[in-house]
Amino acid sequence: MIQHLVDGILVGSFLSLGAIGLTMAMHILRFANFSHAELLSIGAYCALVFDKVFESLLPVLAEKIGPLSMTGALAISIVLSMAVTGLSAVLIDRFVFQRVRQKGEELSMVFASFGMALIIRNVIGLIFGLSGELYSSDIAFAMVLSRDPMLLVKPDQVFVLIAALVLMVLLHLILSRTTFGFSLRAVAENPNLAQVHGVNLKRMIAAVWIIGGGLGAVAGIFYGLSYQITPVMGRDLVLPIFAATIVGGIGSVYGAVLGGFIVGIASNMALVVLPSGYSPSVPFLMILAVLLVRPNGLFGEARV
Amino acid sequence: MIGVISYLVFFATVAAILGIAVLGLNLQWGNTGLFNGGVVASFGAGAYGTLILGGTPQEGHLGGFELFYPLALLGGMAFSGVLAWVVGKLTLRLRHDYLAIATFGVAVAFENVMRNATSVTGGAQGIRGFERPLRDFLGSGFAYNLVFLIAVVVVLAGVYVFLERLTVSPFGRLLRAIREDETAARSLGKAPDKLRLTAFVTGSVIIGLAGGLYSTFYAFVSPQDVLPILTFQIWAMLIVGGAGNNKGAMAGAFLIWGAWTFSGWALSRFAPIEAQLYTGSIQFVLIGMVIVGMLLWRPQGLFPERLVVSQPGGGSREKTQAEGLT
Numbered sequence: 001m002i003q004h005l006v007d008g009i010l011v012g013s014f015l016s017l018g019a020i021g022l023t024m025a026m027h028i029l030r031f032a033n034f035s036h037a038e039l040l041s042i043g044a045y046c047a048l049v050f051d052k053v054f055e056s057l058l059p060v061l062a063e064k065i066g067p068l069s070m071t072g073a074l075a076i077s078i079v080l081s082m083a084v085t086g087l088s089a090v091l092i093d094r095f096v097f098q099r100v101r102q103k104g105e106e107l108s109m110v111f112a113s114f115g116m117a118l119i120i121r122n123v124i125g126l127i128f129g130l131s132g133e134l135y136s137s138d139i140a141f142a143m144v145l146s147r148d149p150m151l152l153v154k155p156d157q158v159f160v161l162i163a164a165l166v167l168m169v170l171l172h173l174i175l176s177r178t179t180f181g182f183s184l185r186a187v188a189e190n191p192n193l194a195q196v197h198g199v200n201l202k203r204m205i206a207a208v209w210i211i212g213g214g215l216g217a218v219a220g221i222f223y224g225l226s227y228q229i230t231p232v233m234g235r236d237l238v239l240p241i242f243a244a245t246i247v248g249g250i251g252s253v254y255g256a257v258l259g260g261f262i263v264g265i266a267s268n269m270a271l272v273v274l275p276s277g278y279s280p281s282v283p284f285l286m287i288l289a290v291l292l293v294r295p296n297g298l299f300g301e302a303r304v
Numbered sequence: 305m306i307g308v309i310s311y312l313v314f315f316a317t318v319a320a321i322l323g324i325a326v327l328g329l330n331l332q333w334g335n336t337g338l339f340n341g342g343v344v345a346s347f348g349a350g351a352y353g354t355l356i357l358g359g360t361p362q363e364g365h366l367g368g369f370e371l372f373y374p375l376a377l378l379g380g381m382a383f384s385g386v387l388a389w390v391v392g393k394l395t396l397r398l399r400h401d402y403l404a405i406a407t408f409g410v411a412v413a414f415e416n417v418m419r420n421a422t423s424v425t426g427g428a429q430g431i432r433g434f435e436r437p438l439r440d441f442l443g444s445g446f447a448y449n450l451v452f453l454i455a456v457v458v459v460l461a462g463v464y465v466f467l468e469r470l471t472v473s474p475f476g477r478l479l480r481a482i483r484e485d486e487t488a489a490r491s492l493g494k495a496p497d498k499l500r501l502t503a504f505v506t507g508s509v510i511i512g513l514a515g516g517l518y519s520t521f522y523a524f525v526s527p528q529d530v531l532p533i534l535t536f537q538i539w540a541m542l543i544v545g546g547a548g549n550n551k552g553a554m555a556g557a558f559l560i561w562g563a564w565t566f567s568g569w570a571l572s573r574f575a576p577i578e579a580q581l582y583t584g585s586i587q588f589v590l591i592g593m594v595i596v597g598m599l600l601w602r603p604q605g606l607f608p609e610r611l612v613v614s615q616p617g618g619g620s621r622e623k624t625q626a627e628g629l630t
């Protein structure tokens with residue numbers, strides 16, 4: 001029981017990171033982006049490539065950091081992968097979503113995002129193969145925190161949780177303390193009014209994609225550290241991440257953070273009562289429950 | 305020669321069944337502007353419902369009610385309608401993203417439950433033991449398939465006529481009105497939420513009918529038949545055909561199903577052995593490119609919607625609008 005709770009919090013940390021970017025893009029561009037979870041795959045595979053490159057170029061970096069299975073090479077790769085993934089998100093928007101946006105309506109965007117998800121996922125499968133990959137093939141031993149009740153935590157998981165929380169605090173500071181943060185929130189509230197006040201809408205949209213892609217990359221890498229990297233990880237993560245945004249209320253960054261943890265915990269706690277085969281259905285049940293009780297989520301506002 | 309003809313009959317049957325599903329989706333998306341990310345759940349509900357109600361008793365899973373076939377098919381359609389009603393009721397009054405996400409969620413959960421609830425659905429093994437209607441009379445050879453094809457085409461034509469009538473009826477006009485400008489429709493005292501729910505459920509029941517026919521044709525259904533790719537294929541059919549145009553929707557079904565079957569055949573025939581494992585991935589990329597490419601370069605589809613301008617006192621004037629209606 002306690003083990004499920006702790007596992008749920010750890011799963012929640014990367015779901016939250018994925019949901020933040022998704023909820024921001026949904027709020028500002030007003031469409032449900034079903035290809036968002038593919039940014040997590042792009043990030044995870046990018047880091048895998050950079051990691052291998054650095055390890056072969058500079059063997060010093062292949063040393064492990066403390067008790068973690070993470071190496072210096074992977075640490076640098078995370079930062080680079082964030083940049084590359086953010087840039088890919090901007091490019092995907094420029095070449096596909098922006099053009100569909102100008103031509104059609106919101107519904108076309110949703111269809112286009114499904115199409116993009118299908119393309120990205122399968123191209124990754126074609127390049128890297130269909131089987132799973134690991135950052136480190138060594139077995140990471142879990143620390144026994146307590147024997148009764150049995151509670152096991154891997155050092156990597158502790159790192160993932162702390163790093164995710166640090167990133168969230170950073171984002172909070174940027175959104176609440178900087179001019180850039182104010183502009184971003186203004187655009188989300190009312191794009192026309194924000195533009196009247198001299199906010200560059202195009203630049204803000206690009207910023208949302210960079211933030212979403214960057215955080216998504218970290219989420220993907222952390223998922224890879226906890227389980228393994230596969231081409232279909234986006235397919236498996238897209239529903240939990242959407243559930244997190246709905247639980248938190250679409251458009252609310254803080255809601256997304258909380259929603260991610262709630263969905264992570266609930267999915268793991270559900271294993272206590274449900275056979276594990278049903279766990280992919282749990283996010284959907286949560287969506288239904290939230291829509292029944294509080295349709296606009298915890299922090300969301302009603303908007304048509 | 306008979307091999308080719310019997311293959312064509314088989315191909316046309318599946319394409320026509322998918323055509324029915326595309327028509328159902330067209331009512332939801334083309335005419336009403338509703339997103340259905342879970343086409344496969346409606347399709348699967350019809351397929352599973354029909355076989356469970358109409359099949360012979362089997363060890364290990366629910367079913368074997370041996371209902372008279374048309375009743376079983378109606379039951380499957382009703383199952384599909386109930387599922388759509390639940391999702392629609394919860395999401396249709398909210399902004400459109402919710403419907404998109406919830407319908408997508410239904411599809412994921414549906415496949416998941418079909419795969420795991422072994423005692424109800426046969427699990428990964430699927431549902432067997434279904435006697436195809438009129439088999440004693442027609443045998444199970446070419447004659448049966450030909451009669452089945454004719455039956456499916458008749459159903460397709462029936463659905464087409466029904467939807468065409470619906471589109472020009474006051475109800476169809478109302479659907480387009482709320483699609484184009486909900487506030488205006490509301491100001492005239494119409495209830496958009498209720499209309500949308502009716503259209504969504506009707507569309508899903510039609511998709512469920514397609515699912516029922518599909519499982520009847522194979523006399524078998526398993527979780528492999530309700531994978532998300534089916535949703536994408538059916539969308540691609542509608543996008544290529546042109547959302548809003550029923551004839552285009554049917555043409556899209558034959559075109560895309562033809563392209564899908566052909567690409568599968570060509571890849572298995574000409575791709576090197578080591579690439580065979582990846583033929584699925586290549587086909588998925590192609591479907592994704594069809595969807596995105598059409599939205600980018602020809603969002604109105606190959607056969608754009610023909611807008612009907614209704615005029616008071618009878619007599620309607622038709623015009624084709626080329627842009628901006630998908």
